[in-house]
Amino acid sequence: MSTRERIIDSAMAIVRDQGVTKLTLDEAAKVAGISKGGVLYHFKSKDDLIRGMVQRLIEQCDQLNHEHYQRQPEGVYRWARTLVHACFDPNGPAFDPVGGALLAAVTVNPDLVAPIQAMYDRWMERIKSDSPDLERAGLICTAMDGVYFQRLMGINLSDAEGAERLKRHALDLLK
Amino acid sequence: MSTRERIIDSAMAIVRDQGVTKLTLDEAAKVAGISKGGVLYHFKSKDDLIRGMVQRLIEQCDQLNHEHYQRQPEGVYRWARTLVHACFDPNGPAFDPVGGALLAAVTVNPDLVAPIQAMYDRWMERIKSDSPDLERAGLICTAMDGVYFQRLMGINLSDAEGAERLKRHALDLLK
DNA sequence: TTTCCTATACCGTCCAGCCGGTACAGTAAG
DNA sequence: CTTACTGTACCGGCTGGACGGTATAGGAAA
Structure with missing residues (x-):
């Protein structure tokens, strides 16, 4: 390496x-x-280092999403389902908070979040493209953000099995 | 003062x-x-100051929740509905990110988040007490966290009207 | 030799925490 | 009334250390 x-x-x-x-x-x-x-x-510079970290984070997210997308069956909500699976993938960046880069970026220099915003925009486009009920898909994606947020902050709304149930419930709504 | x-x-x-x-x-x-x-x-000490900020944040959240709880009609999901309304209250701490205290706490010393965790636990107890479908309520509460997260980070998954639709959709699911 | 990479030494700045002081109560004895 | 004392609230200078960034030299590979 x-x-x-x-x-x-x-x-x-x-x-x-x-x-x-x-x-x-x-x-x-x-x-x-x-x-x-x-x-x-x-x-x-230090900012430059953080930029590198954010970049890495984005690349890992994109890669993970593509992997899960391939694995998802075709049909409606395919992208939303992908997002849910990626969010709960124990080997993905959502766990083992590599996303500390996010916190570092926001803390040191809010401008460094811009690439993340761009990533969100890309995701939103995809979600829009194959979700019959955009409100429903949006709610679930936002919930995935909530999951990520809780992990970042070290806060637990529910325990491990609760998280598993949350995931299943989200996927049930995307059938 | x-x-x-x-x-x-x-x-x-x-x-x-x-x-x-x-x-x-x-x-x-x-x-x-x-x-x-x-x-x-x-x-x-500085930590002590941040503790004070977190304390303030929690008090404001609790107060806002109680206000909205009073305003909510009785019935199932009353606490979950309360949370949604509080999250979108433009005068609440969820806007005008007083919650910077959260960021400050996590940044400077992760231990300082403990009181927030306690607050989450209290909320979860309440949600459990009057939600017929706990999975559904949990998903929506987590989504509210997502909303808060996006605001904190300065990220927008959707625009203002999108947020309004999200709120309505969440409340529809809690009828 | 040139290019790429790494190490060492150093500078200026910023900041948390400390501490010796001041101002101003209240209060209680003489 | 007044003097002496005590506690509360606040001031502002100082220091020691940490940190970002620069400059420069060493060394290995091609």
Whole structure:
């Protein structure tokens, strides 16, 4: 794996394990096993590093969505179903909150969220394209955001089995 | 209004207007019109200040919920309906992101979210008490979290009228 | 030799927390 | 009444450390 990728991994791990405020160039370098100079060679500023993290997050989300899309049977609500499955995929970025990048971005510089907004817009287009009842699909997608939000914040509205039931219920509504 | 309350107000305003990273004791003091020493007299540390902000947020949420609960007609899903109305109340803490306190808490010290978790637990108890279909109520509450999340992050899944339709759709499901 | 990558040393700034003070009550003895 | 004392609220300077960013040199591979 390239050094650049290792640095992003490290930054993600820091945000996940220690919190956003502990994400410093020094710490990222230490975790990645190189010096601060090395980090600053690959990312010309801290903002740039966060941009890289957000980029990574988006790529992982897109890839996961495409994987699940392929696996979903054709028919109405295919994209919405995809989103639900992706949201609950234990190996996806929705778990193991790689999405700490989001928090880091919002915290340090709200402008860095722009690419995420673009990702949302893309999703919304897809949802629109194959959802007979847009209100219903929208509600469920928003609920998926809620799930993600709770995980990010470390808040639990329901336990593990509750989450499983939520997922099934959402999918039931998309038949 | 007491100085202590004024300081919390100022801290909230800073998070809202300038971002979490700009929340410093100096700045809070400046906005509140007192000195840093004064701030530290009322809050013995920055964490303590944030605790105060979170506390305030919770009180506002609880109060808003009780107001809306009174206004809701009796019957099933009364608490769930309350939550939806509170979430879309333009004068509630869900708008005018006082909830920056949440972000501040998670950012600076994840432990400070604990009171929020307790608030969620209280809500969940209430929802359980009067919802015939718990899965349905849970899905909708989670969607409300999603709405809040999007507002916090400055992300829009849908526009203003889309939000209004979402609200109506949620309430239709709770009849 | 040139290019790519990494290490070391350093600078300026910012910030949390500390602390010695001030102002101003109230209050109680003399 | 007045003096002496006490507690509350607040001020503002200081310090030690952390952090972002720069400059520059070392070294390996091609």
